Amino acid sequence: MSGIEKSMVQYFKDYPNLKFVFFGGKGGVGKTVMAGVTAMWFAQQGRRTILASTNPVHSLSGLLAQNVFGQPTQVTGVPNFWAYEIDTKDTIERSKADIKNKIQWFLKFAEISTQADAFVESATMNPAFEESAMFENMIELMFKNEYDVYVFDTAPTANARRLLGMSKVYSLWVNKMLKSREEAKSLRELLSFTKKKEEDPLMDYLVSFRDRMGRAQKLLTDEQLTAFFFVTLPEALPIAVIKRFINWFHDFGIPVGGVVVNMIIQKDQVNGSSPEFVRNRVAMQDSYMTQIWNDFGNVRALLPLLDNEIRGTEALRKFVKYVFA
Numbered sequence: 001m002s003g004i005e006k007s008m009v010q011y012f013k014d015y016p017n018l019k020f021v022f023f024g025g026k027g028g029v030g031k032t033v034m035a036g037v038t039a040m041w042f043a044q045q046g047r048r049t050i051l052a053s054t055n056p057v058h059s060l061s062g063l064l065a066q067n068v069f070g071q072p073t074q075v076t077g078v079p080n081f082w083a084y085e086i087d088t089k090d091t092i093e094r095s096k097a098d099i100k101n102k103i104q105w106f107l108k109f110a111e112i113s114t115q116a117d118a119f120v121e122s123a124t125m126n127p128a129f130e131e132s133a134m135f136e137n138m139i140e141l142m143f144k145n146e147y148d149v150y151v152f153d154t155a156p157t158a159n160a161r162r163l164l165g166m167s168k169v170y171s172l173w174v175n176k177m178l179k180s181r182e183e184a185k186s187l188r189e190l191l192s193f194t195k196k197k198e199e200d201p202l203m204d205y206l207v208s209f210r211d212r213m214g215r216a217q218k219l220l221t222d223e224q225l226t227a228f229f230f231v232t233l234p235e236a237l238p239i240a241v242i243k244r245f246i247n248w249f250h251d252f253g254i255p256v257g258g259v260v261v262n263m264i265i266q267k268d269q270v271n272g273s274s275p276e277f278v279r280n281r282v283a284m285q286d287s288y289m290t291q292i293w294n295d296f297g298n299v300r301a302l303l304p305l306l307d308n309e310i311r312g313t314e315a316l317r318k319f320v321k322y323v324f325a
């Protein structure tokens, strides 16, 4: 059945400096499990590995059967393996306070007498704000550079796409703003005969934001460093979801590591006397497997549906053998 040209192991051998690994796909297909298994494999290779999650609904503590919330925590019994559920609520609160300060400064600067609260509300009460906070958490961890390998649970798919689509326009815009502000500033400085440097928190923020996004883009589009993998089941919806993601990613030059097909019913467990329900599902999976081979030239692993959920380091260790066969 295996038409795999390049396995997971081979992919990682071909990219020995790979550092940032992501798993995307529809809900429930096994992204968290894949992230956990991959992080464990890298740790087993002797690389200092962190498995991190930025989304507010965490599942790493559940996966590892160990509390890893709030700080990088050594995974019990596995050398080189850390896991970390980042406290997004805390980040969101902090960035809200931060934004409030900036808006207050700006209102004062522009001599507008109004309360900042309404502006803060509209700037922060939307899903994109939460998403941005998660993204900032992620790149902050990446920039700190304290691990050899970073495996992220749940790819910031929409965000990465938006970021890369916007970053060129954004950079142009910020540069233009910077230039006109610099001109205005130096004119004022000339007129006042003083060279006192003015404070401008909004400008500082824009510049640092542009620089961080530029750095993130550089890392996330470097195929020696980054790979996004997409997990699917042999079923219509999960296939449609990853097709869309892969197309976006190609458009923006984000490296796609390949496709993982999960929860395949093992044929050797099924015969003519198996329940009709099971035989029907096998036939359904077969037909979607044909589609998968037609549509994707980069399948990296075919994983069996196990008779139990995958939870705890022992279960992960066993699953490593399937993924990295």
Ligand SMILES: Nc1ncnc2c1ncn2[C@@H]1O[C@H](COP(=O)(O)OP(=O)(O)O)[C@@H](O)[C@H]1O
Pocket: 025, 026, 027, 028, 029, 030, 031, 032, 033, 034, 059, 262, 263, 264, 303, 304, 305, 306, 307, 308, 309, 310, 311
């Ligand atoms: N190959 C598999 N066999 C059996 N159970 C699996 C398999 N892959 C994942 N699971 C289970 O399916 C559920 C969903 O997996 P999860 O990794 O949480 O999905 P996602 O992160 O994509 O939402 C979990 O209970 C997990 O243990």
Ligand SMILES: [Mg+2]
Pocket: 031, 032, 059, 153, 154
């Ligand atoms: Mg998950």
